[in-house]
Amino acid sequence: MWEWDCPPHPPSSSSSSHPSSPKLPCNWFVKIVSGYDAWCGVAHGCTRKLGMKICGFLQKNNSLEERSRIVSSFKERAAKNLLSCDNSGGEARFSRTETDFSNLFARDLLPAKNGEEQTMQFLLEVVEILTNYVRKTFDRSTKVLDFHHPHQLLEGMEGFNLELSDQPESLEQILVDCRDTLKYGVRTGHPRFFNQLSTGLDIVGLAGEWLTSTANTNMFTYEIAPVFVLMEQLTLKKMREIVGWPVGEGDGIFSPGGAISNMYSVMIARYKFFPEVKTKGMAAAPRLILFTSEHYLTDERLFLQSHYSIKKASAALGFGTENLILLRTDERGRVIPADLEAKVIEAKQKGYVPMFVNATAGTTVYGAFDPINEIADICEKYNMWLHVDGAWGGGLLMSRKHRHKLNGVERANSVTWNPHKMMGVPLQCSAILVRERGLLQGCNSMSAGYLFQPDKQYDVTYDTGDKAIQCGRHVDIFKFWLMWKAKGTVGFEQHIDKCLDLSAYLYNKIKNREGYQMVFDGEPQHTNVCFWYFPPSLRGLPDGEERRERLHKVAPKIKALMMESGTTMVGYQPQGDKVNFFRMVISNHAATRSDIDFLIEEIERLGNDL
Amino acid sequence: MWEWDCPPHPPSSSSSSHPSSPKLPCNWFVKIVSGYDAWCGVAHGCTRKLGMKICGFLQKNNSLEERSRIVSSFKERAAKNLLSCDNSGGEARFSRTETDFSNLFARDLLPAKNGEEQTMQFLLEVVEILTNYVRKTFDRSTKVLDFHHPHQLLEGMEGFNLELSDQPESLEQILVDCRDTLKYGVRTGHPRFFNQLSTGLDIVGLAGEWLTSTANTNMFTYEIAPVFVLMEQLTLKKMREIVGWPVGEGDGIFSPGGAISNMYSVMIARYKFFPEVKTKGMAAAPRLILFTSEHYLTDERLFLQSHYSIKKASAALGFGTENLILLRTDERGRVIPADLEAKVIEAKQKGYVPMFVNATAGTTVYGAFDPINEIADICEKYNMWLHVDGAWGGGLLMSRKHRHKLNGVERANSVTWNPHKMMGVPLQCSAILVRERGLLQGCNSMSAGYLFQPDKQYDVTYDTGDKAIQCGRHVDIFKFWLMWKAKGTVGFEQHIDKCLDLSAYLYNKIKNREGYQMVFDGEPQHTNVCFWYFPPSLRGLPDGEERRERLHKVAPKIKALMMESGTTMVGYQPQGDKVNFFRMVISNHAATRSDIDFLIEEIERLGNDL
Structure with a gap:
C-alpha cells in the first residue's frame, strides 16, 4: 500500500546531507522529517532537532551498534527535553521553538529552489489547522459560530486584517489568517447547524475536494x-x-x-x-x-x-x-x-x-x-x-x-x-x-x-x-x-433515511407540545419541519392582528439570540400570509435526536421571556 | 502561535484511556497520537503502538520516574522493532503493519462514535498522497502525464475500476482510488505543462482551496x-x-x-x-x-x-x-x-x-x-x-x-x-x-x-x-x-513579468531558428507564442498545397507523441486559413528557460523524422 520512489533505506551517507537539499537520493527522508516535525515534534513542543532524531534514528542507520548508540543518545536527550517541556507546562499557548514561518514567504515555497521542505512544513501546518477544525466541527461543546457584525470584522479583529497590501506577508501571518478565517466563520458541518439545505462535513467528500x-x-x-x-x-x-x-x-x-x-x-x-x-x-x-x-x-x-x-x-x-x-x-x-x-x-x-x-x-x-x-x-x-x-x-x-x-x-x-x-x-x-x-x-x-x-x-x-x-x-x-465508492448506494440510502427519521422525530416531538404550532398539518414529506413557537406571553392572546404581529417578531429575535450565543442555527421566514416561522431542515449525517432535543430546548431557553 | 483548547498537559489518568474515546479531556493527545502515527510511525513501517509510545511518553506522564520507566521500555521495544524493520528492508513497498484500512469504511469516520482517530489517520493518509503528488509535480524527472485512451481507463487499469457499486468499499480501496486518480491524470502544475491558459500549482492557493x-x-x-x-x-x-x-x-x-x-x-x-x-x-x-x-x-x-x-x-x-x-x-x-x-x-x-x-x-x-x-x-x-x-x-x-x-x-x-x-x-x-x-x-x-x-x-x-x-x-x-496576502501586489507583478519574459525568450530563441516560422511577426503581446515547426523533410518543399497539407499534420502528430511519451504538453490549432500551428502559453511560475529549451528540444526530437 505504501509506495516509495526509492529503496527502503537510503545510503548511509544521507544521514549527513541536509534534508532540504534538492538533490536528495530519494524522497522519504524529507517525508519523515517534515512529517515527524510537523505532527509529532511540534505537538510535543520539544525541539525539532530532537523530533528529527527520534524519527530519524529508526531509518538512517543500518548497523545495530549505531542504532544502539542513537537509542542511548535519544534517551538522554529525551529526558532533558522532558524537563524543558515541564517548564512550559503552565502555558496555554504552545510554543514552537524552531520552525520559524515569520521569516518565510510564499516565494520560499515550491517551485523555489530548496523549497520542498518548507512547502511540506507549510502544508502540514495548514492541515493541522484544518484537522483541528474538523475535530471541533463534530464536537458539540464548541460553538456553531462566533458571530460578529460586518463592521467589526472590517475594522479588524485582534490582528485579523482583511485588507490586501502591496507587500507580501510572512507565512506565519498566512497561517494566522487561515486560523482566523475559520474562527470567524460558521461551522456548517456542526451537528447543530440546521440553517441551510446544504449542511454537514463528509470526511471522504472532504478528502475528495x-x-x-x-x-x-x-x-x-x-x-x-x-x-x-x-x-x-x-x-x-x-x-x-x-x-x-x-x-x-x-x-x-x-x-x-x-x-x-x-x-x-x-x-x-x-x-x-x-x-x-x-x-x-x-x-x-x-x-x-x-x-x-x-x-x-x-x-x-x-x-x-x-x-x-x-x-x-x-x-x-x-x-x-x-x-x-x-x-x-x-x-x-x-x-x-x-x-x-x-x-x-x-x-x-x-x-x-x-x-x-x-x-x-x-x-x-x-x-x-x-x-x-x-x-x-x-x-x-x-x-x-x-x-x-x-x-x-x-x-x-x-x-x-x-x-x-x-x-x-x-x-x-x-x-x-x-x-x-x-x-x-x-x-x-x-x-x-x-x-x-x-x-x-x-x-x-x-x-x-x-x-x-x-x-x-x-x-x-x-x-x-x-x-x-x-x-x-x-x-x-x-x-x-x-x-x-466509499458509502455505496446503500450508504446514501441510509443517510437519507436517517435524516428523514430525524425530521419525523422532530415533528412528533413538537406537534402537540405546548407553545408550538405546525405551519401545515401532517408529517412532512421531506426533512423540512415548519413551525411557530409561541413564547408564554403570547399563548394567552386571542387570535388576531396583535398576536400575529408579535409572533412575526419571535423567530427573528430567537434566531438573533441563537447566533449571538452561537449554540445552534435554524432558518426562519414568512410564506404568503403566514408570519415568520422556523424552517427546520436536516441534511447532516452528524445530527442526532439529542441535537433535535437541544434545538427545542434552545428555542425555549431563548424565547421563554419574549 | 499554537493554540490548544485544553491545558498543555492532560490529567495523568488519561494515560489509561483509549485515545479514540469520544470524551477525551482534550484534543491534543489524539492529535499527537494520530499525528505521530501517520507521519512518523507509519513512515518507519514500525508498529503503530510503538509510534504512539514514542510520542505519547513525552506527554502523558507527569512524574519523572514514570517517564524514565517508559523511556526504558521504549528503548527495548524500539530495538526489537528495528530488527523487524531490518527484515523488510529489501522490499520496495513499505508495509504498514497495524493501520488496517481494509477493515475500515466511511461509516467508521466522524461523526461515528470513536471515529476521531480513524478520521485523522485517513485524512493524513490522503495528505500523504497529495503532498507526494505536489512533490512530483515540481520534479522534472517525472512525467507530465501517463496517457491512456478512454477505453483503456474504462476497462479498468490494474484494479482501478471507475464503476460505482451498491456496497461500500474499504478506506484502503478509497486511498488506492485516490492514488490512481492522480496517477492517470495530468499534472497541470508540472513546469513543462504548457497546454492551457490555466497552469501551475500555487502552494498558498492550494492551501486556500x-x-x-x-x-x-x-x-x-x-x-x-x-x-x-x-x-x-x-x-x-x-x-x-x-x-x-x-x-x-x-x-x-x-x-x-x-x-x-x-x-x-x-x-x-x-x-x-x-x-x-x-x-x-x-x-x-x-x-x-x-x-x-x-x-x-x-x-x-x-x-x-x-x-x-x-x-x-x-x-x-x-x-x-x-x-x-x-x-x-x-x-x-x-x-x-x-x-x-x-x-x-x-x-x-x-x-x-x-x-x-x-x-x-x-x-x-x-x-x-x-x-x-x-x-x-x-x-x-x-x-x-x-x-x-x-x-x-x-x-x-x-x-x-x-x-x-x-x-x-x-x-x-x-x-x-x-x-x-x-x-x-x-x-x-x-x-x-x-x-x-x-x-x-x-x-x-x-x-x-x-x-x-x-x-x-x-x-x-x-x-x-x-x-x-x-x-x-x-x-x-x-x-x-x-x-x-502571501505574495502582495508585487508578487503578482513579478509572476506576470516573469512569464512574459519567458515568452520573449522563447520568441527570440525560435524566430530565426532553422525549421521554425512564426505565425505572426513581432514580439507577442501576451505569453502566447504561435509558430510552425517544419521537420527537415518539409524544409525543401516549395510553398504550395502539398507543403500546407503536410505541415497541417505535423503539430497534431508531435502533440500525440508528446502525450504518449508524457514529457511535455503544448496546444496546437489552425486559425482561419492557417494550418495547424503550436500555441505556446506560459502562466506557470515554475517554468524556467530550461523548460522552454526542453520544449524545443522535444519538438525537434519527436518531429525530426516526420
Missing part, C-alpha cells in the same frame, strides 16, 4: 482531465438509471449549482421546440410561457425570498418574468394540477405557447413534492417540456423507502439533482440530467465541425466543452464519485 | 459566510481600483468562470439599455446587435474552436448568434476599430440597435489585445456598452511594465478578469467587474423587498444572493485573497 484542488484541472477535455471526465460520464449514467430512464440513456452535465442546472433545462427545452432561437434569438419564437409553483419563489436565504432560479432563468434567457406563470398549491405546498391545466388553456387562448413546466421535488421551505405523474399527464397532453427540479428532493431517489415521493420522475424531460444538498456532498455538486441525447450539445455547441476532428489521437466524443455554457469547468465530480 | 473545502459554505449570505463575503467585497474593490475606476467604485461578483462572467456582462448591458426585457422578455426590445473579434471564436480547447463565450451568451440569452457580428482583425489578431464603426453604421441602417461591444484583452490563441481606447471612442459615439474580456489578459493589469496593453480599460462598462488564468490562482476564480453600481442587483434581483429587511440582526446589504444568477455560490475568493 482536497484531491480535486491538488489536481487543479478543468473538465473541458479528456486530454487534460481524463479520469474526471470518465467519472462524470459514469456517474451521470448511474443517476439517470436511478431516475428510471432505461439503461441510463440520455445526457447530462455537472454545473455550478441548481440555478444554473435549472437554466440549462429551460435552454434545452427552448432548443427542442424552437431550435432557431439559437441563431435568430427570441424574435424567432412566439410568446413562450413557463410554469412553476408559487412555492418555488422562496428560498434558501430565507426571508429574502430569492431562490427563484426558474424566475432568474426566465429573465436571463429573454423570456421575461411576466411569462413565468405561478401555479397555485395546496396547503402542503404542492402544485394543484388542475390549476396548471387551467392556466395552460388560458395562455393558449391568448395565443401564447405554453412550453415548460417545472415540477418541484422538494420545495425549499415546506419540502413539498409536486405530483409529478399528474403534471406529466398535462405536459404530454399539451406538448410541454417537463422539468423536475429535484435540487433538494432528488436525493430521496436513493431511498427505497422515500423515492415514491418522486413517482413519475422518469417521465420528466430533464431533472436537476444536487448531491451537494440532501446527499451531503461538499459544495458545489449539481447535475442536470436530460432524457434525450443530443439536445445538450445541440443547444450549446458553437462549432459545426465538432464531430469531425481527425487530428486528435483519442476519441474526442468524451470532451464535454461543447455541451456546457461554460468554457472552463470546475471538477465537481470527484468528491461525489469518491463518496459513492 | 483545502481550507475552502473544509469550511464548506456558500457565498449566499453574510450569515453563513461572513468572512468570505467581506473578503470578496474588499478584493473586488481592489481589482476595480487596479482597473482604474476612482476609489474602486462600482460593483462585481465572482462567477464560476469567464464564460459566465461574460454572460453577466451581456445581461447587465441589456438591463441598462432595456430594463423591461427582464419582465417582458426580448420581445420588448428591438433587434439588438453584439460585436466581438473574429479571433474571439477560438479557444482554450484548441482546434475544437469553441471558447465562444460571447457567442454562447448570445444564444443563451435570446439574442441569437446571428446578431453577434464578428469584427475583422489585423495580422496580429487585434480588432480593427474602423471595421467596428462600419458595422455599427451598417446595423443602424438596417434598423437594428448596436448595443454591446466586447474588446478582448488577450485572445486565447494569439494573445492579442484589442485597442480599447479606440473602441471606447466608438462605443461612446454610438452609445454602446463596452465590455473588456480580460479573462486571459486581465492579469497584466498587475504589472507596471505590461499594463499599458490594456490602456483604456478604465473606460469599459464592465471587465471580466480571471485570476485563475494568468495569475496562477487555482481553478475556479473569475470576476465580473461593473463600473456602475446597482446594475448587477437590478438585473438579477427577483425580490422587490430586498432593501427592506428589518428582521435580520446584521446589515443585509452584505448579502450577495440578489446579485447573482446563481443561488448557492461556491467560495472562490479565499484562495485568491490568501495568495494576494
Whole structure:
C-alpha cells in the first residue's frame, strides 16, 4: 500500500546531507522529517532537532551498534527535553521553538529552489489547522459560530486584517489568517447547524475536494482531465438509471449549482421546440410561457425570498418574468394540477405557447413534492417540456423507502439533482440530467465541425466543452464519485433515511407540545419541519392582528439570540400570509435526536421571556 | 502561535484511556497520537503502538520516574522493532503493519462514535498522497502525464475500476482510488505543462482551496459566510481600483468562470439599455446587435474552436448568434476599430440597435489585445456598452511594465478578469467587474423587498444572493485573497513579468531558428507564442498545397507523441486559413528557460523524422 520512489533505506551517507537539499537520493527522508516535525515534534513542543532524531534514528542507520548508540543518545536527550517541556507546562499557548514561518514567504515555497521542505512544513501546518477544525466541527461543546457584525470584522479583529497590501506577508501571518478565517466563520458541518439545505462535513467528500484542488484541472477535455471526465460520464449514467430512464440513456452535465442546472433545462427545452432561437434569438419564437409553483419563489436565504432560479432563468434567457406563470398549491405546498391545466388553456387562448413546466421535488421551505405523474399527464397532453427540479428532493431517489415521493420522475424531460444538498456532498455538486441525447450539445455547441476532428489521437466524443455554457469547468465530480465508492448506494440510502427519521422525530416531538404550532398539518414529506413557537406571553392572546404581529417578531429575535450565543442555527421566514416561522431542515449525517432535543430546548431557553 | 483548547498537559489518568474515546479531556493527545502515527510511525513501517509510545511518553506522564520507566521500555521495544524493520528492508513497498484500512469504511469516520482517530489517520493518509503528488509535480524527472485512451481507463487499469457499486468499499480501496486518480491524470502544475491558459500549482492557493473545502459554505449570505463575503467585497474593490475606476467604485461578483462572467456582462448591458426585457422578455426590445473579434471564436480547447463565450451568451440569452457580428482583425489578431464603426453604421441602417461591444484583452490563441481606447471612442459615439474580456489578459493589469496593453480599460462598462488564468490562482476564480453600481442587483434581483429587511440582526446589504444568477455560490475568493496576502501586489507583478519574459525568450530563441516560422511577426503581446515547426523533410518543399497539407499534420502528430511519451504538453490549432500551428502559453511560475529549451528540444526530437 505504501509506495516509495526509492529503496527502503537510503545510503548511509544521507544521514549527513541536509534534508532540504534538492538533490536528495530519494524522497522519504524529507517525508519523515517534515512529517515527524510537523505532527509529532511540534505537538510535543520539544525541539525539532530532537523530533528529527527520534524519527530519524529508526531509518538512517543500518548497523545495530549505531542504532544502539542513537537509542542511548535519544534517551538522554529525551529526558532533558522532558524537563524543558515541564517548564512550559503552565502555558496555554504552545510554543514552537524552531520552525520559524515569520521569516518565510510564499516565494520560499515550491517551485523555489530548496523549497520542498518548507512547502511540506507549510502544508502540514495548514492541515493541522484544518484537522483541528474538523475535530471541533463534530464536537458539540464548541460553538456553531462566533458571530460578529460586518463592521467589526472590517475594522479588524485582534490582528485579523482583511485588507490586501502591496507587500507580501510572512507565512506565519498566512497561517494566522487561515486560523482566523475559520474562527470567524460558521461551522456548517456542526451537528447543530440546521440553517441551510446544504449542511454537514463528509470526511471522504472532504478528502475528495482536497484531491480535486491538488489536481487543479478543468473538465473541458479528456486530454487534460481524463479520469474526471470518465467519472462524470459514469456517474451521470448511474443517476439517470436511478431516475428510471432505461439503461441510463440520455445526457447530462455537472454545473455550478441548481440555478444554473435549472437554466440549462429551460435552454434545452427552448432548443427542442424552437431550435432557431439559437441563431435568430427570441424574435424567432412566439410568446413562450413557463410554469412553476408559487412555492418555488422562496428560498434558501430565507426571508429574502430569492431562490427563484426558474424566475432568474426566465429573465436571463429573454423570456421575461411576466411569462413565468405561478401555479397555485395546496396547503402542503404542492402544485394543484388542475390549476396548471387551467392556466395552460388560458395562455393558449391568448395565443401564447405554453412550453415548460417545472415540477418541484422538494420545495425549499415546506419540502413539498409536486405530483409529478399528474403534471406529466398535462405536459404530454399539451406538448410541454417537463422539468423536475429535484435540487433538494432528488436525493430521496436513493431511498427505497422515500423515492415514491418522486413517482413519475422518469417521465420528466430533464431533472436537476444536487448531491451537494440532501446527499451531503461538499459544495458545489449539481447535475442536470436530460432524457434525450443530443439536445445538450445541440443547444450549446458553437462549432459545426465538432464531430469531425481527425487530428486528435483519442476519441474526442468524451470532451464535454461543447455541451456546457461554460468554457472552463470546475471538477465537481470527484468528491461525489469518491463518496459513492466509499458509502455505496446503500450508504446514501441510509443517510437519507436517517435524516428523514430525524425530521419525523422532530415533528412528533413538537406537534402537540405546548407553545408550538405546525405551519401545515401532517408529517412532512421531506426533512423540512415548519413551525411557530409561541413564547408564554403570547399563548394567552386571542387570535388576531396583535398576536400575529408579535409572533412575526419571535423567530427573528430567537434566531438573533441563537447566533449571538452561537449554540445552534435554524432558518426562519414568512410564506404568503403566514408570519415568520422556523424552517427546520436536516441534511447532516452528524445530527442526532439529542441535537433535535437541544434545538427545542434552545428555542425555549431563548424565547421563554419574549 | 499554537493554540490548544485544553491545558498543555492532560490529567495523568488519561494515560489509561483509549485515545479514540469520544470524551477525551482534550484534543491534543489524539492529535499527537494520530499525528505521530501517520507521519512518523507509519513512515518507519514500525508498529503503530510503538509510534504512539514514542510520542505519547513525552506527554502523558507527569512524574519523572514514570517517564524514565517508559523511556526504558521504549528503548527495548524500539530495538526489537528495528530488527523487524531490518527484515523488510529489501522490499520496495513499505508495509504498514497495524493501520488496517481494509477493515475500515466511511461509516467508521466522524461523526461515528470513536471515529476521531480513524478520521485523522485517513485524512493524513490522503495528505500523504497529495503532498507526494505536489512533490512530483515540481520534479522534472517525472512525467507530465501517463496517457491512456478512454477505453483503456474504462476497462479498468490494474484494479482501478471507475464503476460505482451498491456496497461500500474499504478506506484502503478509497486511498488506492485516490492514488490512481492522480496517477492517470495530468499534472497541470508540472513546469513543462504548457497546454492551457490555466497552469501551475500555487502552494498558498492550494492551501486556500483545502481550507475552502473544509469550511464548506456558500457565498449566499453574510450569515453563513461572513468572512468570505467581506473578503470578496474588499478584493473586488481592489481589482476595480487596479482597473482604474476612482476609489474602486462600482460593483462585481465572482462567477464560476469567464464564460459566465461574460454572460453577466451581456445581461447587465441589456438591463441598462432595456430594463423591461427582464419582465417582458426580448420581445420588448428591438433587434439588438453584439460585436466581438473574429479571433474571439477560438479557444482554450484548441482546434475544437469553441471558447465562444460571447457567442454562447448570445444564444443563451435570446439574442441569437446571428446578431453577434464578428469584427475583422489585423495580422496580429487585434480588432480593427474602423471595421467596428462600419458595422455599427451598417446595423443602424438596417434598423437594428448596436448595443454591446466586447474588446478582448488577450485572445486565447494569439494573445492579442484589442485597442480599447479606440473602441471606447466608438462605443461612446454610438452609445454602446463596452465590455473588456480580460479573462486571459486581465492579469497584466498587475504589472507596471505590461499594463499599458490594456490602456483604456478604465473606460469599459464592465471587465471580466480571471485570476485563475494568468495569475496562477487555482481553478475556479473569475470576476465580473461593473463600473456602475446597482446594475448587477437590478438585473438579477427577483425580490422587490430586498432593501427592506428589518428582521435580520446584521446589515443585509452584505448579502450577495440578489446579485447573482446563481443561488448557492461556491467560495472562490479565499484562495485568491490568501495568495494576494502571501505574495502582495508585487508578487503578482513579478509572476506576470516573469512569464512574459519567458515568452520573449522563447520568441527570440525560435524566430530565426532553422525549421521554425512564426505565425505572426513581432514580439507577442501576451505569453502566447504561435509558430510552425517544419521537420527537415518539409524544409525543401516549395510553398504550395502539398507543403500546407503536410505541415497541417505535423503539430497534431508531435502533440500525440508528446502525450504518449508524457514529457511535455503544448496546444496546437489552425486559425482561419492557417494550418495547424503550436500555441505556446506560459502562466506557470515554475517554468524556467530550461523548460522552454526542453520544449524545443522535444519538438525537434519527436518531429525530426516526420
